[in-house]
Amino acid sequence: MSKLNIDQRTIASLFSDKRSDFLIPDYQRPYAWGEDECTTLWEDLKSFAFPNDSSQDFDSENDEYFLGPIVTFKNEDGKQEIIDGQQRLTTMMLLLRAFYSRFEHAQDDDTVETRKLIARCIWKTNELGRPIFDRLKIDSEVASDDDKGEFLSILERGVADGSMRSRYAAAYRFFSEKIADFVDRMPMYTALFPIRILNNVILLPIEAESQDTALRIFSTLNDRGLPLADADIFKSQFYKHFSAEGRKDEFVARWKRLEETAGLIFKPATGTPLDELFTRYMYYRRAKKGIRDTTTKSLRDFYSEGGYEILKQDATLDDLEALLDFWRRVDAQEGFSERVLRRLFVLSYAPNGMWAYLLSTWFLARRDEDGNLDDAELYGFLRYITGFIYAYSLERPGVNALRGPVYPALIDIVNGRDADFSGHLFDRETITGRFRSYQFTNQRRFTRSMLVWWAYSDPEQPLMDLDTTLEIEHIYARKRNEVHPLTDRSNLEALGNKAMLEKRVNIRAADYQLADKRKYYEGYTNDNGTEVPGTAVRELVEISRRGDFSETDIEGRTERIIAAFVDWLGELGLLRE
Known part of the structure; x- marks a missing residue:
């Protein structure tokens, strides 16, 4: 049985842990969060940290905001390879870096201490707990991400100028602007906001013993976006x-x-x-x-x-x-x-x-x-x-x-x-009997299969585009059957009463008498003088020109389709002699 290490951790506890060394692996997708996701996170965190826009309503001992799981496994290099949580972890790193930059020239003790704690979350530290500014706690090797260099540069330097066009830069600038606005409006709470994020926002890191185990966990837990393919x-x-x-x-x-x-x-x-x-x-x-x-x-x-x-x-x-x-x-x-x-x-x-x-x-x-x-x-x-x-x-x-x-x-x-x-090989009588007893309902894929095969058994049937939307058409319409019911009710759903028809035509032709359907099958000019094309299904046009389609026609057509297919199997050498 696979071993898992699961331990609920605060942002500060997880990120500042000396063993934390995150890697976004090469097979992950690029960073995808935009302004909508960042806005939602910012508003949620602000409402959590300052309920009712009040600092006093927050219970620092008990209030918690669950951000989600982080699924990782330790790779051969000892790094925590991220399987799930890449987007959240990346965004939190950018948010913390924006706070750190804002506090760069802070003088009051609370803000200075907060800045030190943030630094231990972003950079690795020496044995005295001091940040080593050229060694980040996260790295990215995403093969298809041309902007990962900007992400690491922003974390190192705290700068995302106008020349940077990546989603990382946009997110960092967004958080920087929000923090500046927050500090201007609520200067007394400047240090409280990041501290409450660090100490009361909860992650659930799940460390698996292997990549396969981590991927299985992700597939089970993930309800946000697409799991790794x-x-x-x-x-x-x-x-x-x-x-x-x-x-x-x-x-x-x-x-x-x-x-x-x-x-x-x-x-x-x-x-x-x-x-x-x-x-x-x-x-x-x-x-x-x-x-x-x-x-x-x-x-x-x-x-x-x-x-x-x-x-x-x-x-x-x-x-x-x-x-x-x-x-x-x-x-x-x-x-x-x-x-x-x-x-x-x-x-x-x-x-x-x-x-x-x-x-x-x-x-x-x-x-x-x-x-x-x-x-x-x-x-x-x-x-x-x-x-x-x-x-x-x-x-x-x-x-x-x-x-x-x-x-x-x-x-x-x-x-x-x-x-x-x-x-x-198939037996002629047996396969013919199966066709005759088969219920060709609209929901069955085989019904469409046979109708398309039959349409193209006509050597004059024009080729249609593969993106043409075809639907099943009842030649003897259901509405008509309500007024003039067929003697054998099963004939309404018989193969001989069905054909494939383009959706754009089917909508117009659905419930008309066959004589009324003719103009829709053939195409016509509407009241505005616009040419409305008909169907490309040749057989439907030919049937409509006969003027009527009776129960006898349904039964005869059903037998013709079945006989033609079974004979074709013989031609292909797929029938027993």
């Missing part, structure tokens, strides 16, 4: 590797581009965009290792193997950049043939995300030296995995079920063989 930890390993080779600046620039590009492309439900990139890359590296085990390790556990061996290889960052550029091109729908882009659009509505891992592995294994793929091979691969993933997801819903057949296929891909799902 796996990619933040990986960044620190890259940073150390490239720094040791004298390529620190090169790495910082490359990592920044990765962060920016990933943020534009990936929108994962959990984790950060870079976590998603590392996840896609992990499946490639798993396959390279020949791992078939369907128990998938977490990102951090996978990459930390062998002392983060994978992250100490120059090729890894090259691979990540190439993989991200590939997905950038997919997202931008550029650099691929029309037929490949159509397959990629359909896969973007797949029942689960396994296709992205298959495609990432295919790209890294099959790319040429310019990062391109053979169009015919890629097109065939996309069709094949679409058919398999869709059909397998119908028989065994959930991405976890796909691990069994997919992991061996990934190994085949990295070894130069085609993905082969011949050991998992």
Whole structure:
């Protein structure tokens, strides 16, 4: 069981402790507090120290203001590496430095003693307790923070002139101005305010025995902002590797581009965009290792193997950049043939995300030296995995079920063989029966998957942008069913009564009779003479032009969709003979 040292401490007790030697590590994010956060902290502290704007209402023996936890672990150099509390600790250091500068020429005993106590919180001290002014109690190695030098300079010199544009400088100037205003208005309380902050503001330092333990604690306790992502930890390993080779600046620039590009492309439900990139890359590296085990390790556990061996290889960052550029091109729908882009659009509505891992592995294994793929091979691969993933997801819903057949296929891909799902073929009658009995509710992802696949089974269906918002349209409208109910109520939610439709059109076309929907499907000119575009879904326009869509049409269309998909599986070689 992991050991923890937990001890409630005042600011003065924690910061002035001779053992306190804080480090903001390279994988942390840059300082993010702005004026709003600083204002809230200042007002809270002032109201706490002077309740009802009175010095007398404060109970110095019992009143406490809890600022929050500080989660750290002692690294190999003996420094307290900060996992949680970076923003609060940094801000308190700037606030204390602003008080110290204000008291620089103080003469009264109380203020002089307060200044001495603040000094012991900011600087390390000698054996006589005197500050060593070139040795701060906090340091920053944040790889992506170009302004950390300003932070340390402000603490050392107490100066943040107009040339400094960092958030550190802005926070320091903010506190300096607030302190000046406070001293002007309440000069008798000048020494009381910082003393009450030092002695009565409470932190809860939690010292873990290792980085992993500290990170787990942070993930459990943190309710302010985003916890450290796996990619933040990986960044620190890259940073150390490239720094040791004298390529620190090169790495910082490359990592920044990765962060920016990933943020534009990936929108994962959990984790950060870079976590998603590392996840896609992990499946490639798993396959390279020949791992078939369907128990998938977490990102951090996978990459930390062998002392983060994978992250100490120059090729890894090259691979990540190439993989991200590939997905950038997919997202931008550029650099691929029309037929490949159509397959990629359909896969973007797949029942689960396994296709992205298959495609990432295919790209890294099959790319040429310019990062391109053979169009015919890629097109065939996309069709094949679409058919398999869709059909397998119908028989065994959930991405976890796909691990069994997919992991061996990934190994085949990295070894130069085609993905082969011949050991998992489908029976025509069984898969047809599953389609017929499946409840195609709007909430099920598979419903959208099939409707998009069906739309693009039409070779004339135009390619839509990936950022197009598509919603499910009831061709025989629900409102119409209330007035003219279908004989079989289940037909209202049948696959044959549904299609994907752009949200902008769906809002207008929702509850009309089919004949009334036609102008919205086709597009029209409004009363102001503005052209209002219709839908890009060809089938809906064609259906509306027939004038009606009956229950018989619903049933017939349902059967056509099912039969077409099952026949397509046969064409792909995914049906048993």
